[in-house]
Amino acid sequence: MPVLTKEQQFDLLYYMLLTRRLEEHLVGLFKEGKISGGLYSSLGQESISVGTTYALEKEDVVSPVIRNIATVLIKGYTPKDIFCQYLARVDGPTKGKDTTLHFGEIERGTVAPISILGPLIPIMAGVALAGRMQKRKRVALTYIGDGGASTGDFHEGMNFAAVQRLPFICVIENNQYAFSTPVTRQSRIADLAQRAVGYGIQYAIVDGNDVVAVYEATRKARALCLEGEGPFLMECKTFRVKGHAEHDDPSKYVPRAIFEEWRKKDPVDHYVHSLLDQKVFTAAELSEMENKIQQILEQAKKEALESPLPSSEDTSTGVFRV
Amino acid sequence: MTTITYLEAIRQALFEEMEADPRVFVLGEDVGAYGGAFKVTAGLQEKFGEERVIDTPISESAIVGAAIGAALSGLRPVAEMQFIDFIACCFNMISNYAAKAHYCWGAAIPIVIRGPYGGGVHAGPFHSQCVESFFLNTPGIKVVTPATAADAKGLLKAAIRDPNPVLYLEHKYLYRRIKEEVSSDVFVPLGKAIIRREGKHLSLVTYSAMVHLAMEAAEELSRDGVEVEILDLRTLSPLDEEAVLQTARKTSKVILLHEAPRFGGFGGELAAIIAEKAFEYLDGPIMRVAAMDTPIPFGSPLEETYLPDVKKIVKAARKLMDY
Numbered sequence: 196m197p198v199l200t201k202e203q204q205f206d207l208l209y210y211m212l213l214t215r216r217l218e219e220h221l222v223g224l225f226k227e228g229k230i231s232g233g234l235y236s237s238l239g240q241e242s243i244s245v246g247t248t249y250a251l252e253k254e255d256v257v258s259p260v261i262r263n264i265a266t267v268l269i270k271g272y273t274p275k276d277i278f279c280q281y282l283a284r285v286d287g288p289t290k291g292k293d294t295t296l297h298f299g300e301i302e303r304g305t306v307a308p309i310s311i312l313g314p315l316i317p318i319m320a321g322v323a324l325a326g327r328m329q330k331r332k333r334v335a336l337t338y339i340g341d342g343g344a345s346t347g348d349f350h351e352g353m354n355f356a357a358v359q360r361l362p363f364i365c366v367i368e369n370n371q372y373a374f375s376t377p378v379t380r381q382s383r384i385a386d387l388a389q390r391a392v393g394y395g396i397q398y399a400i401v402d403g404n405d406v407v408a409v410y411e412a413t414r415k416a417r418a419l420c421l422e423g424e425g426p427f428l429m430e431c432k433t434f435r436v437k438g439h440a441e442h443d444d445p446s447k448y449v450p451r452a453i454f455e456e457w458r459k460k461d462p463v464d465h466y467v468h469s470l471l472d473q474k475v476f477t478a479a480e481l482s483e484m485e486n487k488i489q490q491i492l493e494q495a496k497k498e499a500l501e502s503p504l505p506s507s508e509d510t511s512t513g514v515f516r517v
Numbered sequence: 518m519t520t521i522t523y524l525e526a527i528r529q530a531l532f533e534e535m536e537a538d539p540r541v542f543v544l545g546e547d548v549g550a551y552g553g554a555f556k557v558t559a560g561l562q563e564k565f566g567e568e569r570v571i572d573t574p575i576s577e578s579a580i581v582g583a584a585i586g587a588a589l590s591g592l593r594p595v596a597e598m599q600f601i602d603f604i605a606c607c608f609n610m611i612s613n614y615a616a617k618a619h620y621c622w623g624a625a626i627p628i629v630i631r632g633p634y635g636g637g638v639h640a641g642p643f644h645s646q647c648v649e650s651f652f653l654n655t656p657g658i659k660v661v662t663p664a665t666a667a668d669a670k671g672l673l674k675a676a677i678r679d680p681n682p683v684l685y686l687e688h689k690y691l692y693r694r695i696k697e698e699v700s701s702d703v704f705v706p707l708g709k710a711i712i713r714r715e716g717k718h719l720s721l722v723t724y725s726a727m728v729h730l731a732m733e734a735a736e737e738l739s740r741d742g743v744e745v746e747i748l749d750l751r752t753l754s755p756l757d758e759e760a761v762l763q764t765a766r767k768t769s770k771v772i773l774l775h776e777a778p779r780f781g782g783f784g785g786e787l788a789a790i791i792a793e794k795a796f797e798y799l800d801g802p803i804m805r806v807a808a809m810d811t812p813i814p815f816g817s818p819l820e821e822t823y824l825p826d827v828k829k830i831v832k833a834a835r836k837l838m839d840y
Binding site: 256288289292293297298299300301306307309310311313314316317318319320321322323324325326328329335347348351352354355358359513514515516 | 542568569571573574576578579580581582583584585586587588589590591592594609610613614617618619620621622623624625656657659680681755
């Protein structure tokens with residue numbers, strides 16, 4: 196495995212911080228009552244979206260689920276796109292017709308998720324199937340939570356991808372809670388990736404809070420898939436340090452000690468310290484990056500708040516493609 | 518012009534569209550070497566190979582999901598449900614993903630989901646259902662119901678070329694019972710109804726296999742001097758609403774005929790449209806002839822009682838003519 200260049204390490208850190216700070220702004224907007232509906236944070240598990248998506252090539256296709264905000268940022272959506280989407284403005288990717296990360300364009304390598312997450316597994320298997328039929332050198336990657344991995348669609352999609360030997364990577368983000376239900380109520384096996392054995396495919400179990408480990412595991416999975424050894428099941432162990440959404444208080448159902456334990460494993464802090472310790476990065480450079488990110492976000496938020504709300508005439512447009 | 522069955526018409530449409538467009542491919546259970554449970558895909562894999570005629574696991578969600586993913590990637594998948602009843606297993610994939618993708622984020626999902634539909638062949642409660650109403654209350658999916666061999670071919674061609682998700686309901690009772698001359702270049706646009714028989718006293722608005730029952734009933738009523746107009750909707754969504762209103766205005770008496778159960782069935786929607794937009798033309802209540810509100814039973818006397826038949830249509834027509 197080649198060592199990451201300084202530029203790549205900068206990029207990884209940049210997207211980790213950009214995601215963290217962007218979500219902080221979103222939480223602020225939520226608290227101000229400007230975002231209606233749910234706000235689902237990736238706090239404490241940013242490294243999975245960053246590590247996996249950064250490991251993909253431009254031609255690869257990825258579908259985010261609710262906490263993969265870094266994924267769409269790496270694929271080229273802007274912070275303004277994200278603010279507009281949550282604020283239901285016309286300049287958002289869905290022009291106010293939907294919220295969260297429910298958007299995507301195959302032309303830019305993303306496929307939209309829906310609120311019911313299981314379908315993305317067979318759908319992204321279909322993207323991988325099409326890529327092979329079109330003779331493209333491309334992998335499809337998507338995510339599922341420990342909860343979503345209990346759906347029938349997960350099994351059907353993985354099994355179909357397996358018999359077809361598709362270049363498809365499924366990343367299970369095991370953050371230990373599906374809303375309030377612990378993973379022990381989702382599955383009797385401790386490592387969800389072991390389900391790969393039942394499909395006859397390869398798997399890996401990765402420290403989801405270590406962005407470099409996630410990146411490296413994804414590079415390996417991608418190479419295997421392109422050699423015809425796919426699909427690949429990758430489980431990233433992590434923890435959801437907030438509630439299911441901003442409106443949810445997890446202290447009601449998550450033991451306090453677990454929070455304490457995982458706060459110490461914060462993936463952003465972990466990576467910042469590791470880069471500073473290795474002297475890849477100076478404190479001054481870090482502070483410069485933070486400032487730049489804040490400027491970008493302040494500007495994007497301002498533009499989003501100035502963006503108009505959709506016109507009621509658009510309610511009936513776009514049901515069918517004409 | 519050659520004489521072909523309804524089933525052969527569907528097979529030809531698949532064959533010709535696959536030949537004309539390399540983006541078109543077929544996936545489903547046993548569709549490959551076996552040629553499908555009813556042989557609709559017979560010979561396709563031999564001609565187009567395993568990559569374009571894909572045998573899948575028994576996984577309806579995976580079939581439709583993979584089709585959606587491939588469609589997003591620029592292909593034109595045709596997914597087969599071995600029996601249309603099995604579509605219940607992938608309802609989420611269709612109603613929550615395929616039907617909403619364009620409205621929400623502008624993604625084209627040009628998939629066709631087709632499969633044997635309807636009763637009359639003693640196939641029991643899980644192999645005989647009419648599922649259109651499961652989907653008609655979900656905006657974003659087109660629903661097609663051919664009644665003739667020419668329409669079976671022409672509508673399937675239109676469905677495959679359509680940039681939206683299309684549910685193509687092929688009536689299995691008609692597969693080998695309907696034979697007609699079909700021109701080689703037949704193409705039937707979606708959303709256009711057709712008058713199958715001109716009449717002036719009463720309109721029968723119907724679709725799929727019920728068109729043939731309606732024709733029989735019209736013959737019988739004609740002997741009493743009642744001239745029935747038969748409108749075959751062909752496509753339920755998008756609906757040719759103007760054609761429905763036109764026939765209602767013309768005859769002033771309307772019977773809505775469908776094979777699906779009455780309660781919550783499409784007839785209720787059609788009745789509401791006519792009542793809202795052509796009430797002043799009506800000369801009697803809008804009536805419905807439909808299946809009973811039970812699961813579709815297996816045994817002969819039970820299934821026959823359950824389904825609409827010529828007698829029920831004639832009875833309703835005579836009652837309506839008495840107004």
